[in-house]
Amino acid sequence: MNKNIKILLFFLTLSLLLSSCSKKPEKKSTAYEKRENAPQNLNKIYENTNLILKDIEEISKVSVETEQEEVKLNEENSKSKEKSNKESKEEKLKKLWKGIDKSIENIHKDWNNYEIEGMKKIGNTNSIDKFEESLNDVTVSIENRDHLNIINNGSKVLFHISPFFDIYKDEIKGDISRIKYYVYQGHILGDKGEKEKAINFISQGEANLNSIRQKIENDKNKLKTLEKLTLSLNDMKKSIEKESANLFKIKRDIVLNNLKKLEE
Numbered sequence: 001m002n003k004n005i006k007i008l009l010f011f012l013t014l015s016l017l018l019s020s021c022s023k024k025p026e027k028k029s030t031a032y033e034k035r036e037n038a039p040q041n042l043n044k045i046y047e048n049t050n051l052i053l054k055d056i057e058e059i060s061k062v063s064v065e066t067e068q069e070e071v072k073l074n075e076e077n078s079k080s081k082e083k084s085n086k087e088s089k090e091e092k093l094k095k096l097w098k099g100i101d102k103s104i105e106n107i108h109k110d111w112n113n114y115e116i117e118g119m120k121k122i123g124n125t126n127s128i129d130k131f132e133e134s135l136n137d138v139t140v141s142i143e144n145r146d147h148l149n150i151i152n153n154g155s156k157v158l159f160h161i162s163p164f165f166d167i168y169k170d171e172i173k174g175d176i177s178r179i180k181y182y183v184y185q186g187h188i189l190g191d192k193g194e195k196e197k198a199i200n201f202i203s204q205g206e207a208n209l210n211s212i213r214q215k216i217e218n219d220k221n222k223l224k225t226l227e228k229l230t231l232s233l234n235d236m237k238k239s240i241e242k243e244s245a246n247l248f249k250i251k252r253d254i255v256l257n258n259l260k261k262l263e264e
Contacts, residue, residue: 122164182202189201212262
């Protein structure tokens with residue numbers, strides 16, 4: 001009996017040894033999930049829209065300075081130095097408008113290049129129609145040199161391009177575009193004295209923060225920027241109560257700067 005047990009144990013041991021030797025060492029996986037980001041044409045539409053919004057703000061600023069210098073010229077009987085400054089600002093305005101005209105032309109071209117892919121991926125014509133309507137509206141506003149409506153319709157272009165960014169699962173530009181829209185619209189409403197509507201718009205922008213957080217959860221630097229963005233949106237809402245146009249714009253610009261950092 002003892003002899004049989006010894007034989008049985010021998011074969012069991014041998015079987016275990018053979019089994020362990022036959023196992024191949026596990027290789028560490030070198031595969032990684034490829035990030036799905038938006039194509040170049042879509043990104044260029046986004047970049048040029050932001051450039052238009054940036055340039056129209058600069059145009060508004062230079063236009064006010066030019067008007068102030070014109071008043072000063074009339075009061076001081078036209079000094080040559082003041083006249084020269086006015087002329088240089090007028091040249092700057094021409095250059096800025098030329099840049100905006102080029103940017104809107106490029107957006108139309110890039111949209112034409114992207115539209116087929118967008119139609120295939122998004123699966124509905126409603127988003128296409130809304131984007132094209134907003135793009136046509138801002139184009140007319142630029143043609144009319146209508147500062148306020150360029151900002152109004154330009155922000156709508158961002159809003160209606162956002163569903164196309166949402167197609168690409170690792171993109172945060174869809175969320176950022178929506179926040180920018182709500183921030184620009186909130187600022188327009190706040191300047192008109194419509195406080196409650198302005199606060200409501202900014203709050204709708206805040207609703208996109210969680211989506212961004214989920215997409216950047218492994219990026220510590222961006223998470224820190226996101227926290228700054230969260231605080232700056234809240235600060236912008238609170239500043240409305242002070243009824244200071246300058247304070248409100250400062251707070252808006254801080255929000256926009258934080259959004260820009262998230263894109264980097």
